[in-house]
Amino acid sequence: MQPFTQDLWVFGYGSLMWRPGFEFEERREARLYGYHRGFCVYSHVHRGTPEKPGLVFGLDRGGACRGAAFRVTAEKATETYAYLQAREQVTSVYLDVLRPVKLLDTGARVTALCFIVDRAHAQYAGKLGFEDQARLISEGQGQSGANLDYLKGTVEHLREMGIRDAHLEALWHAVSQRLP
Template structure:
Protein backbone atom coordinates (compact mmCIF):
# COMPACT_ATOMS: atom_id res chain seq x y z
CA UNK A 1 0.00 0.00 0.00
CA UNK A 2 1.33 3.42 -0.94
CA UNK A 3 -1.86 5.53 -0.73
CA UNK A 4 -5.30 4.91 0.73
CA UNK A 5 -4.59 1.21 1.28
CA UNK A 6 -2.33 2.25 4.16
CA UNK A 7 -5.19 3.66 6.25
CA UNK A 8 -8.21 1.97 4.68
CA UNK A 9 -7.18 -1.44 3.42
CA UNK A 10 -10.71 -2.88 3.43
CA UNK A 11 -9.55 -6.45 4.06
CA UNK A 12 -8.34 -8.51 7.00
CA UNK A 13 -4.62 -9.01 7.27
CA UNK A 14 -2.25 -10.86 9.57
CA UNK A 15 0.55 -8.34 9.54
CA UNK A 16 1.38 -4.88 8.20
CA UNK A 17 5.02 -3.78 7.82
CA UNK A 18 6.87 -0.81 6.30
CA UNK A 19 8.20 -1.81 2.89
CA UNK A 20 10.11 -0.47 -0.11
CA UNK A 21 9.49 -1.22 -3.78
CA UNK A 22 12.47 -0.46 -6.01
CA UNK A 23 12.10 0.56 -9.64
CA UNK A 24 8.88 2.54 -9.12
CA UNK A 25 7.97 5.69 -7.22
CA UNK A 26 4.75 7.10 -5.77
CA UNK A 27 3.51 10.00 -7.90
CA UNK A 28 0.35 12.01 -8.36
CA UNK A 29 0.25 10.82 -11.96
CA UNK A 30 -3.34 9.58 -12.37
CA UNK A 31 -6.36 11.78 -13.09
CA UNK A 32 -9.14 10.52 -10.83
CA UNK A 33 -12.54 10.41 -12.52
CA UNK A 34 -14.20 8.24 -9.85
CA UNK A 35 -12.71 8.11 -6.34
CA UNK A 36 -11.34 11.67 -5.90
CA UNK A 37 -12.76 13.54 -8.88
CA UNK A 38 -15.10 13.31 -11.86
CA UNK A 39 -14.53 13.29 -15.63
CA UNK A 40 -15.62 16.95 -15.70
CA UNK A 41 -13.48 17.95 -12.71
CA UNK A 42 -10.72 15.39 -12.21
CA UNK A 43 -8.77 14.99 -9.03
CA UNK A 44 -5.33 13.43 -8.76
CA UNK A 45 -4.42 10.12 -7.17
CA UNK A 46 -1.22 8.20 -6.79
CA UNK A 47 0.19 5.70 -9.18
CA UNK A 48 3.37 3.68 -9.07
CA UNK A 49 5.35 5.13 -11.96
CA UNK A 50 8.65 3.93 -13.40
CA UNK A 51 11.90 4.91 -11.72
CA UNK A 52 13.17 5.41 -8.19
CA UNK A 53 11.69 3.66 -5.18
CA UNK A 54 8.47 3.81 -3.19
CA UNK A 55 8.11 3.41 0.55
CA UNK A 56 4.77 2.20 1.89
CA UNK A 57 3.40 -0.83 3.69
CA UNK A 58 3.19 -4.52 2.85
CA UNK A 59 0.27 -6.59 4.12
CA UNK A 60 0.48 -10.29 4.85
CA UNK A 61 -2.83 -12.10 4.47
CA UNK A 62 -3.75 -15.66 5.32
CA UNK A 63 -3.18 -18.03 2.40
CA UNK A 64 -6.83 -19.10 2.47
CA UNK A 65 -7.91 -15.45 2.00
CA UNK A 66 -5.31 -14.45 -0.60
CA UNK A 67 -7.49 -14.94 -3.68
CA UNK A 68 -10.46 -13.11 -2.13
CA UNK A 69 -8.19 -10.19 -1.18
CA UNK A 70 -6.73 -10.14 -4.69
CA UNK A 71 -10.22 -9.98 -6.23
CA UNK A 72 -11.23 -7.23 -3.78
CA UNK A 73 -8.13 -5.18 -4.63
CA UNK A 74 -8.65 -5.62 -8.36
CA UNK A 75 -12.25 -4.41 -8.05
CA UNK A 76 -11.18 -1.46 -5.89
CA UNK A 77 -8.11 -0.36 -7.84
CA UNK A 78 -9.10 -1.27 -11.38
CA UNK A 79 -12.35 0.70 -11.75
CA UNK A 80 -11.01 2.33 -14.94
CA UNK A 81 -8.14 -0.09 -15.69
CA UNK A 82 -5.49 2.63 -15.29
CA UNK A 83 -3.19 0.20 -13.44
CA UNK A 84 -1.57 -3.13 -14.30
CA UNK A 85 -1.57 -5.55 -11.37
CA UNK A 86 1.72 -7.42 -11.10
CA UNK A 87 3.68 -9.33 -8.50
CA UNK A 88 6.93 -7.58 -7.53
CA UNK A 89 9.61 -8.20 -4.89
CA UNK A 90 9.49 -5.67 -2.05
CA UNK A 91 11.94 -5.18 0.79
CA UNK A 92 10.60 -5.16 4.35
CA UNK A 93 12.23 -2.11 5.90
CA UNK A 94 12.61 -3.43 9.45
CA UNK A 95 14.73 -6.50 8.64
CA UNK A 96 15.70 -6.21 4.96
CA UNK A 97 13.96 -9.44 3.95
CA UNK A 98 12.20 -9.66 0.58
CA UNK A 99 8.68 -10.82 -0.16
CA UNK A 100 6.51 -10.91 -3.28
CA UNK A 101 3.73 -8.33 -3.25
CA UNK A 102 0.78 -7.51 -5.47
CA UNK A 103 1.46 -4.05 -6.93
CA UNK A 104 -0.66 -1.80 -9.12
CA UNK A 105 1.63 -0.09 -11.66
CA UNK A 106 0.24 2.83 -13.66
CA UNK A 107 -0.37 2.19 -17.36
CA UNK A 108 1.32 5.12 -19.11
CA UNK A 109 -0.77 4.52 -22.25
CA UNK A 110 -4.07 4.99 -20.37
CA UNK A 111 -6.02 8.21 -20.97
CA UNK A 112 -5.99 8.96 -17.22
CA UNK A 113 -2.21 8.89 -16.99
CA UNK A 114 -1.27 12.46 -16.11
CA UNK A 115 2.49 12.09 -16.32
CA UNK A 116 4.54 14.79 -14.64
CA UNK A 117 2.36 17.70 -13.62
CA UNK A 118 3.79 20.96 -12.35
CA UNK A 119 3.45 21.71 -8.63
CA UNK A 120 0.81 24.46 -8.93
CA UNK A 121 -1.43 22.32 -11.14
CA UNK A 122 -1.16 19.47 -8.63
CA UNK A 123 -2.16 21.86 -5.84
CA UNK A 124 -5.19 23.11 -7.80
CA UNK A 125 -6.44 19.67 -8.88
CA UNK A 126 -6.03 18.20 -5.40
CA UNK A 127 -7.64 21.20 -3.67
CA UNK A 128 -10.66 21.08 -5.97
CA UNK A 129 -11.08 17.32 -6.48
CA UNK A 130 -13.95 15.35 -4.96
CA UNK A 131 -15.36 11.97 -5.95
CA UNK A 132 -17.07 8.82 -4.74
CA UNK A 133 -14.45 8.17 -2.02
CA UNK A 134 -14.36 11.75 -0.77
CA UNK A 135 -12.38 14.94 -1.09
CA UNK A 136 -8.99 14.85 -2.76
CA UNK A 137 -7.30 16.95 -0.01
CA UNK A 138 -8.33 14.31 2.56
CA UNK A 139 -6.58 11.64 0.48
CA UNK A 140 -3.33 13.60 0.48
CA UNK A 141 -3.56 14.50 4.17
CA UNK A 142 -4.22 10.90 5.19
CA UNK A 143 -1.31 9.66 3.10
CA UNK A 144 1.07 12.19 4.70
CA UNK A 145 -0.20 11.32 8.18
CA UNK A 146 0.06 7.57 7.71
CA UNK A 147 3.53 7.71 6.19
CA UNK A 148 4.58 9.72 9.26
CA UNK A 149 2.97 7.13 11.58
CA UNK A 150 4.96 4.25 10.10
CA UNK A 151 8.21 6.22 10.10
CA UNK A 152 8.29 6.84 6.34
CA UNK A 153 7.78 10.62 6.22
CA UNK A 154 7.88 12.14 2.73
CA UNK A 155 9.11 15.74 2.59
CA UNK A 156 7.73 16.36 -0.90
CA UNK A 157 4.22 15.20 0.02
CA UNK A 158 4.31 17.25 3.23
CA UNK A 159 5.24 20.34 1.19
CA UNK A 160 2.40 19.60 -1.26
CA UNK A 161 -0.06 19.17 1.62
CA UNK A 162 0.94 22.54 3.10
CA UNK A 163 0.38 24.22 -0.28
CA UNK A 164 -3.05 22.56 -0.66
CA UNK A 165 -3.98 23.65 2.88
CA UNK A 166 -2.93 27.21 2.07
CA UNK A 167 -5.04 27.23 -1.10
CA UNK A 168 -8.07 25.89 0.79
CA UNK A 169 -7.79 28.74 3.32
CA UNK A 170 -8.08 31.40 0.58
Protein backbone atom coordinates (compact mmCIF):
# COMPACT_ATOMS: atom_id res chain seq x y z
CA MET A 1 0.00 0.00 0.00
CA GLN A 2 1.08 3.54 -0.72
CA PRO A 3 1.54 6.06 2.11
CA PHE A 4 -1.80 7.40 3.25
CA THR A 5 -2.62 11.01 2.49
CA GLN A 6 -6.38 10.71 3.04
CA ASP A 7 -8.64 9.15 5.63
CA LEU A 8 -8.67 5.37 5.54
CA TRP A 9 -11.84 3.28 5.70
CA VAL A 10 -11.49 -0.24 7.13
CA PHE A 11 -14.16 -2.92 6.62
CA GLY A 12 -14.74 -5.29 9.54
CA TYR A 13 -16.76 -8.50 9.21
CA GLY A 14 -15.60 -10.61 12.18
CA SER A 15 -13.79 -9.58 15.35
CA LEU A 16 -12.83 -6.23 13.79
CA MET A 17 -16.53 -5.28 14.14
CA TRP A 18 -16.61 -5.75 17.91
CA ARG A 19 -12.92 -5.36 18.80
CA PRO A 20 -11.27 -3.11 16.24
CA GLY A 21 -8.24 -2.28 18.39
CA PHE A 22 -7.50 1.04 16.68
CA GLU A 23 -8.68 4.63 16.96
CA PHE A 24 -11.35 5.71 14.50
CA GLU A 25 -13.43 8.82 13.87
CA GLU A 26 -16.64 7.05 12.91
CA ARG A 27 -18.15 3.60 12.59
CA ARG A 28 -20.91 2.91 10.07
CA GLU A 29 -22.78 -0.21 9.08
CA ALA A 30 -21.71 -1.16 5.59
CA ARG A 31 -22.05 -3.81 2.91
CA LEU A 32 -19.33 -5.26 0.72
CA TYR A 33 -20.53 -6.80 -2.53
CA GLY A 34 -18.85 -9.73 -4.26
CA TYR A 35 -17.68 -11.43 -1.05
CA HIS A 36 -19.32 -13.20 1.87
CA ARG A 37 -18.31 -13.90 5.48
CA GLY A 38 -17.43 -17.54 5.96
CA PHE A 39 -15.53 -19.83 8.31
CA CYS A 40 -12.96 -20.64 5.64
CA VAL A 41 -9.60 -20.03 7.34
CA TYR A 42 -7.75 -22.48 9.58
CA SER A 43 -6.39 -20.46 12.50
CA HIS A 44 -2.86 -21.40 13.51
CA VAL A 45 -2.20 -18.44 15.82
CA HIS A 46 -5.14 -16.44 17.21
CA ARG A 47 -7.75 -19.20 17.69
CA GLY A 48 -5.76 -22.39 17.20
CA THR A 49 -2.33 -23.85 16.52
CA PRO A 50 -0.81 -25.66 13.54
CA GLU A 51 -1.24 -28.94 15.45
CA LYS A 52 -4.83 -28.19 16.50
CA PRO A 53 -6.22 -25.49 14.23
CA GLY A 54 -9.20 -23.33 15.00
CA LEU A 55 -11.44 -21.76 12.39
CA VAL A 56 -11.90 -18.05 11.68
CA PHE A 57 -13.73 -15.94 9.15
CA GLY A 58 -12.48 -14.89 5.80
CA LEU A 59 -14.11 -12.85 3.09
CA ASP A 60 -14.56 -15.39 0.30
CA ARG A 61 -15.79 -14.88 -3.25
CA GLY A 62 -19.49 -14.53 -3.97
CA GLY A 63 -22.50 -12.87 -2.40
CA ALA A 64 -22.38 -9.87 -0.10
CA CYS A 65 -21.32 -9.22 3.47
CA ARG A 66 -22.81 -6.82 5.97
CA GLY A 67 -20.33 -5.48 8.50
CA ALA A 68 -18.86 -2.26 9.82
CA ALA A 69 -16.79 0.41 8.12
CA PHE A 70 -14.45 2.45 10.29
CA ARG A 71 -13.08 5.82 9.19
CA VAL A 72 -9.54 6.48 10.39
CA THR A 73 -8.04 9.95 9.98
CA ALA A 74 -5.18 10.37 7.51
CA GLU A 75 -2.89 11.17 10.48
CA LYS A 76 -3.62 7.74 12.03
CA ALA A 77 -3.93 5.75 8.79
CA THR A 78 -0.32 4.52 8.52
CA GLU A 79 -0.24 3.53 12.19
CA THR A 80 -3.60 1.76 11.83
CA TYR A 81 -2.48 -0.06 8.70
CA ALA A 82 0.67 -1.28 10.49
CA TYR A 83 -1.45 -2.48 13.43
CA LEU A 84 -3.81 -4.34 11.09
CA GLN A 85 -0.89 -5.95 9.26
CA ALA A 86 0.47 -7.25 12.57
CA ARG A 87 -2.96 -8.47 13.69
CA GLU A 88 -4.49 -9.87 10.50
CA GLN A 89 -1.46 -10.94 8.49
CA VAL A 90 0.44 -13.06 11.02
CA THR A 91 0.51 -15.94 8.51
CA SER A 92 -0.33 -13.92 5.36
CA VAL A 93 -3.59 -15.80 4.78
CA TYR A 94 -5.37 -12.64 3.63
CA LEU A 95 -4.92 -10.30 0.72
CA ASP A 96 -5.27 -6.71 1.91
CA VAL A 97 -7.12 -4.92 -0.85
CA LEU A 98 -9.12 -1.76 -1.37
CA ARG A 99 -12.75 -2.38 -2.36
CA PRO A 100 -15.87 -0.21 -2.58
CA VAL A 101 -18.32 -0.66 0.30
CA LYS A 102 -21.75 0.86 0.66
CA LEU A 103 -22.54 2.80 3.84
CA LEU A 104 -26.02 1.59 4.73
CA ASP A 105 -27.34 4.73 6.41
CA THR A 106 -26.66 7.06 3.48
CA GLY A 107 -26.11 4.77 0.49
CA ALA A 108 -22.75 6.46 -0.13
CA ARG A 109 -19.88 4.34 -1.44
CA VAL A 110 -16.42 4.57 0.06
CA THR A 111 -13.24 2.68 -0.70
CA ALA A 112 -12.25 0.51 2.26
CA LEU A 113 -9.35 -1.70 3.23
CA CYS A 114 -10.64 -5.29 3.22
CA PHE A 115 -8.94 -8.53 4.16
CA ILE A 116 -9.92 -11.10 1.51
CA VAL A 117 -8.93 -14.73 1.99
CA ASP A 118 -6.11 -15.96 -0.23
CA ARG A 119 -7.53 -19.17 -1.71
CA ALA A 120 -4.01 -20.33 -2.65
CA HIS A 121 -2.82 -20.21 0.99
CA ALA A 122 -2.37 -23.50 2.89
CA GLN A 123 -4.70 -22.23 5.66
CA TYR A 124 -7.63 -21.75 3.27
CA ALA A 125 -10.20 -24.27 4.49
CA GLY A 126 -12.72 -23.77 1.72
CA LYS A 127 -16.31 -24.69 2.42
CA LEU A 128 -16.22 -27.11 5.33
CA GLY A 129 -19.25 -29.08 6.45
CA PHE A 130 -21.26 -28.01 9.47
CA GLU A 131 -19.90 -30.76 11.77
CA ASP A 132 -16.29 -30.01 10.84
CA GLN A 133 -16.86 -26.32 11.56
CA ALA A 134 -18.46 -27.08 14.94
CA ARG A 135 -15.65 -29.47 15.92
CA LEU A 136 -12.83 -27.08 14.98
CA ILE A 137 -14.50 -24.12 16.71
CA SER A 138 -15.30 -26.07 19.89
CA GLU A 139 -11.72 -27.38 20.16
CA GLY A 140 -9.74 -24.35 18.92
CA GLN A 141 -7.59 -22.36 21.37
CA GLY A 142 -4.89 -19.86 20.42
CA GLN A 143 -3.07 -16.70 21.47
CA SER A 144 -6.27 -14.64 21.38
CA GLY A 145 -8.30 -17.19 23.33
CA ALA A 146 -10.92 -19.82 22.70
CA ASN A 147 -12.33 -20.15 19.21
CA LEU A 148 -15.85 -20.39 20.67
CA ASP A 149 -15.43 -16.87 22.13
CA TYR A 150 -14.69 -15.59 18.62
CA LEU A 151 -17.89 -17.16 17.30
CA LYS A 152 -19.90 -15.95 20.30
CA GLY A 153 -18.59 -12.38 20.01
CA THR A 154 -19.43 -12.23 16.32
CA VAL A 155 -22.93 -13.71 16.74
CA GLU A 156 -23.69 -11.32 19.61
CA HIS A 157 -22.44 -8.31 17.67
CA LEU A 158 -24.41 -9.28 14.57
CA ARG A 159 -27.53 -9.55 16.75
CA GLU A 160 -26.85 -6.04 18.11
CA MET A 161 -26.73 -4.86 14.49
CA GLY A 162 -30.08 -6.53 13.83
CA ILE A 163 -28.53 -9.33 11.76
CA ARG A 164 -29.73 -12.86 12.40
CA ASP A 165 -27.46 -15.23 10.51
CA ALA A 166 -29.21 -18.61 10.66
CA HIS A 167 -26.05 -20.59 9.91
CA LEU A 168 -23.99 -18.83 12.60
CA GLU A 169 -26.84 -19.09 15.11
CA ALA A 170 -27.09 -22.86 14.46
CA LEU A 171 -23.32 -23.19 14.67
CA TRP A 172 -23.23 -21.32 18.00
CA HIS A 173 -25.99 -23.62 19.32
CA ALA A 174 -24.08 -26.74 18.16
CA VAL A 175 -20.77 -25.52 19.63
CA SER A 176 -22.36 -24.51 22.96
CA GLN A 177 -23.89 -28.00 23.22
CA ARG A 178 -20.38 -29.46 23.11
CA LEU A 179 -19.21 -27.42 26.11
CA PRO A 180 -18.76 -29.21 29.43
